[in-house]
Amino acid sequence: MERFSRLYRDLDSTTKTNAKVDALKAYFAEAPPEDAAWAIYFLSGRKIKRVLPTRDLVDRCLRATDLPYWLFEESYAAVGDLAETIALLLPFEERTSDRPLHEWVEDEISVLRHLDEAARGEAIERAWRAMDRSQRFVWNKLLTGEFRVGVSQRLVTRALAESAGLDIADVAHRMMGPWEPTPSFYKRLLSEDSGDVEISRPYPFCLAHPLQEEPETLGGVKDWLAEWKWDGIRAQAIHRRGEIFLWSRGEEPVLEQFPELAADLQRLPIGTVLDGEALAWKDDAALPFGTLQRRLGRKSVGKKLLAEAPMAFLAFDLLEYDGEDWRQRPLRERRAKLEELLAAQTFERFRLSPVAVGESWDALAELRRESRERRTEGLMLKRLDGPYGVGRTTGLWWKWKIDPYTIDAVLLYGQKGHGRRANLFTDYTFGVWENHQLVPFAKAYSGLTDAEIREVDKFIRQNTLEKFGPVRSVKPELVFELGFENIQRSTRHKSGIAVRFPRILRWRKDKSPDQADFLDTVKSMLPEGTGASQAEAPGDEG
Amino acid sequence: MSELLKVNDCGIYCAAGDFYIDPWRPVPRAVVTHAHSDHARWGCQSYLTTEEGRGVLARRMGSDAVIETVRYGQTVTIGSATVSLHPAGHILGSAQVRVESGGDVWVVSGDYKIEPDPTCTPWEPVPCRTLVSECTFGLPIYRWSDSRAVFAEIDAWRRRNRDAGRVSVLFGYSLGKAQRLLAGVDPSIGAIYCHGSVQGLNADYRAAGIPLPPTEYAGTYDKKKAEAGALVVAPPSALGSSWMRRFGDVSTAFASGWMAVRGTRRRRNVDKGFVLSDHVDWPGLEVAVKESGAERVLFTHGSTYAASRFFTEKGLDAGALKTEYQGEAEESEGALDADAQAPDAESEANADAPSSSQES
Numbered sequence: 001m002e003r004f005s006r007l008y009r010d011l012d013s014t015t016k017t018n019a020k021v022d023a024l025k026a027y028f029a030e031a032p033p034e035d036a037a038w039a040i041y042f043l044s045g046r047k048i049k050r051v052l053p054t055r056d057l058v059d060r061c062l063r064a065t066d067l068p069y070w071l072f073e074e075s076y077a078a079v080g081d082l083a084e085t086i087a088l089l090l091p092f093e094e095r096t097s098d099r100p101l102h103e104w105v106e107d108e109i110s111v112l113r114h115l116d117e118a119a120r121g122e123a124i125e126r127a128w129r130a131m132d133r134s135q136r137f138v139w140n141k142l143l144t145g146e147f148r149v150g151v152s153q154r155l156v157t158r159a160l161a162e163s164a165g166l167d168i169a170d171v172a173h174r175m176m177g178p179w180e181p182t183p184s185f186y187k188r189l190l191s192e193d194s195g196d197v198e199i200s201r202p203y204p205f206c207l208a209h210p211l212q213e214e215p216e217t218l219g220g221v222k223d224w225l226a227e228w229k230w231d232g233i234r235a236q237a238i239h240r241r242g243e244i245f246l247w248s249r250g251e252e253p254v255l256e257q258f259p260e261l262a263a264d265l266q267r268l269p270i271g272t273v274l275d276g277e278a279l280a281w282k283d284d285a286a287l288p289f290g291t292l293q294r295r296l297g298r299k300s301v302g303k304k305l306l307a308e309a310p311m312a313f314l315a316f317d318l319l320e321y322d323g324e325d326w327r328q329r330p331l332r333e334r335r336a337k338l339e340e341l342l343a344a345q346t347f348e349r350f351r352l353s354p355v356a357v358g359e360s361w362d363a364l365a366e367l368r369r370e371s372r373e374r375r376t377e378g379l380m381l382k383r384l385d386g387p388y389g390v391g392r393t394t395g396l397w398w399k400w401k402i403d404p405y406t407i408d409a410v411l412l413y414g415q416k417g418h419g420r421r422a423n424l425f426t427d428y429t430f431g432v433w434e435n436h437q438l439v440p441f442a443k444a445y446s447g448l449t450d451a452e453i454r455e456v457d458k459f460i461r462q463n464t465l466e467k468f469g470p471v472r473s474v475k476p477e478l479v480f481e482l483g484f485e486n487i488q489r490s491t492r493h494k495s496g497i498a499v500r501f502p503r504i505l506r507w508r509k510d511k512s513p514d515q516a517d518f519l520d521t522v523k524s525m526l527p528e529g530t531g532a533s534q535a536e537a538p539g540d541e542g
Numbered sequence: 543m544s545e546l547l548k549v550n551d552c553g554i555y556c557a558a559g560d561f562y563i564d565p566w567r568p569v570p571r572a573v574v575t576h577a578h579s580d581h582a583r584w585g586c587q588s589y590l591t592t593e594e595g596r597g598v599l600a601r602r603m604g605s606d607a608v609i610e611t612v613r614y615g616q617t618v619t620i621g622s623a624t625v626s627l628h629p630a631g632h633i634l635g636s637a638q639v640r641v642e643s644g645g646d647v648w649v650v651s652g653d654y655k656i657e658p659d660p661t662c663t664p665w666e667p668v669p670c671r672t673l674v675s676e677c678t679f680g681l682p683i684y685r686w687s688d689s690r691a692v693f694a695e696i697d698a699w700r701r702r703n704r705d706a707g708r709v710s711v712l713f714g715y716s717l718g719k720a721q722r723l724l725a726g727v728d729p730s731i732g733a734i735y736c737h738g739s740v741q742g743l744n745a746d747y748r749a750a751g752i753p754l755p756p757t758e759y760a761g762t763y764d765k766k767k768a769e770a771g772a773l774v775v776a777p778p779s780a781l782g783s784s785w786m787r788r789f790g791d792v793s794t795a796f797a798s799g800w801m802a803v804r805g806t807r808r809r810r811n812v813d814k815g816f817v818l819s820d821h822v823d824w825p826g827l828e829v830a831v832k833e834s835g836a837e838r839v840l841f842t843h844g845s846t847y848a849a850s851r852f853f854t855e856k857g858l859d860a861g862a863l864k865t866e867y868q869g870e871a872e873e874s875e876g877a878l879d880a881d882a883q884a885p886d887a888e889s890e891a892n893a894d895a896p897s898s899s900q901e902s
Binding site: 012013014015065067068070071074075078079080081084085088089091435436437 | 681682683684685802803804805807808811813814815845847848851852855
């Protein structure tokens with residue numbers, strides 16, 4: 001625990017990427033595989049299943065401190081992090097626990113689930129008493145499942161690859177999909193032999209950068225492939241050794257949610273991996289995103305829904321063919337093989353993502369104006385002689401979106417509406433990320449359906465952090481795509497910007513708060529000359 | 543019933559003695575708790591402070607200022623009020639002001655801390671009916687560790703920097719925090735350089751008999767000749783200024799009570815945050831209130847709502863007193879740092895100060 005807690009402190013105390021990688025490498029050099037596997041698990045954003053309600057931790061803390069609940073709330077408001085608030089409040093004498101991380105996780109956390117409330121409280125307190133303040137913080141973080149240290153899976157991957165002298169792409173590949181944080185996983189992750197790829201394992205997705213300049217800056221239009229940027233679920237379709245898998249970009253297996261895609265997956269030749277977009281699709285056209293959303297997060301799909309919101313898979317890339325990794329081949333070659341493969345037999349729900357053909361950038365720009373009616377978000381521009389990159393590789397793929405003014409933001413405050421919306425929380429304040437904090441950036445009142453409003457209302461009531469008169473701050477959990485017409489600098493707003501006619505475009509149930517946009521992304525939309533440094537959005541790629 | 547002390551437009555006023563305690567506007571007669579700029583303002587006709595605090599107050603208020611001094615515990619009569627100054631343990635010369643008149647006793651704490659600090663006389667409780675207290679860190683999340691442990695962390699950070707060939711730059715207020723840092727660090731790790739505003743005040747501390755390790759004026763720092771392990775102590779306003787360039791490869795740290803909270807630490811944009819405060823923490827506040835024996839507590843600045851409610855629920859008559867003190871301001875030390883508001887007074891020591899960031 002001490003080693004991991006020290007790693008957490010080291011990562012937390014620097015903003016420099018190299019220093020973070022160094023801290024990770026130092027950790028991996030020392031940590032036993034049992035611990036290292038768990039460290040990778042947590043630092044790459046994976047969570048253990050919740051073993052207790054957060055309220056248990058708060059109650060136990062109040063009991064130990066003998067503080068009134070309102071003072072806990074005041075403290076929480078000042079700290080902004082529950083795990084940290086508790087760690088700061090606990091009065092127990094500090095000890096430094098030398099017990100290894102994996103023991104704490106495997107022997108202590110998993111047991112909590114089987115205990116009654118009283119025993120659970122005692123177990124939690126026992127743990128606190130065995131630790132120092134920063135260990136308690138890490139422990140609370142593990143229990144509340146919100147582990148954010150400004151370390152991405154990519155950074156962890158890089159540190160691992162560098163410490164083991166492996167290619168970063170190999171390690172990235174081995175980190176994909178489901179795995180158990182065991183010593184054997186850790187050893188496999190760092191083994192020399194890369195021929196052990198499990199058949200279910202997807203490749204790291206190639207991600208696009210938003211195109212901020214004019215497309216002419218990319219050079220000749222003939223060097224680029226333009227495709228529609230679909231507004232669906234990015235996914236990898238895998239058929240290996242008779243088994244089929246469909247992975248979302250969030251590394252979730254999603255085939256169960258879209259059972260109608262299974263038959264076509266089986267039709268792919270064995271040893272094939274496709275990249276594409278899963279969409280609600282009917283009569284040769286995409287259905288609205290709202291229709292697709294009805295399909296998300298379900299364990300089973302009824303007949304009615306299958307009929308109303310049927311899915312299709314629009315393939316746009318070929319990553320593996322005949323069991324061979326094709327990612328280093330140029331897109332031109334991959335695309336040709338993909339077309340050949342999909343033409344070789346009849347597919348019901350798999351189709352080729354159509355190319356947008358334009359002889360010039362102007363022609364493509366003209367075509368791009370059809371994006372809305374085609375229910376796409378604009379165009380993707382992909383370098384024809386480029387490989388399939390690992391992660392967000394600059395210069396290979398660009399997303400040339402239509403509406404530059406959309407932002408994924410997190411719901412921070414709710415306020416009750418008036419008239420028809422009286423007593424419902426319908427007036428929302430949204431925040432975007434800046435320096436690991438969510439900064440309020442826009443208010444929006446419209447854009448949700450009545451059913452969605454009721455759902456958000458319920459969420460706000462159940463997740464209120466604080467009440468300020470009629471306004472409630474809520475647990476930052478819900479992500480919405482906001483649209484707005486104009487943007488300007490403002491000294492009146494905390495975020496430094498003001499937006500015009502903000503409205504909710506849609507509820508991004510498919511996104512978690514950490515996938516919301518950065519304030520710098522919003523600022524990069526400011527008219528030229530007033531913009532901030534450009535920061536990449538952590539958002540979607542098509 | 544007429545109150546012994548009352549807040550008006552200019553500050554905390556004592557009608558019985560016709561004087562102000564820590565006025566925020568120029569008044570004829572000011573009793574000041576300490577020389578930080580939100581407590582000691584320019585332009586008053588006379589100031590009363592402690593003997594220990596004369597040097598630093600004179601540096602801040604200018605050589606023309608009329609400054610009278612008393613020893614800790616010595617009583618003086620002003621009008622019909624009896625006034626005495628008692629150690630507050632905040633910085634050199636800092637005092638709690640005790641005012642007695644017509645059988646009523648008030649104590650105005652100014653800024654204070656309970657933990658002993660080798661650079662000033664330690665705090666002691668002063669019995670009173672009404673205690674006027676700061677509560678800059680008036681939430682239970684603020685619980686300071688023993689400063690020896692913090693200095694051990696600081697020294698470990700400096701050794702790591704020395705071994706990596708980096709200069710350690712440690713930010714803290716130039717009056718008080720800087721000298722506490724100097725007195726607490728291990729002088730054997732490397733040479734110590736101070737920003738002009740710090741170096742001038744070091745002289746005042748030494749003149750008051752406070753032992754500090756040898757320090758060099760940072761203006762003389764020569765990158766080419768510098769030995770490994772150098773420490774630079776500078777006010778927070780120097781962070782990010784061009785003044786920093788002379789030190790080459792640096793690791794930066796900030797010493798402040800606010801560093802207890804991760805979010806604040808990250809917003810600061812320094813490599814390290816050390817939790818070291820010259821203000822009372824939550825347990826200390828409970829001690830101070832209890833030991834004063836006060837029936838009534840009025841909180842001047844900080845988490846006044848939480849502190850008032852907490853002590854009200856404990857059965858005291860507690861409330862907030864609206865003042866213009868800032869304590870250790872969290873968000874914009876550049877503007878609120880004591881140095882920033884008294885640039886002229888320090889000009890002699892401050893020749894190399896980055897004036898733009900000092901005043902921003």
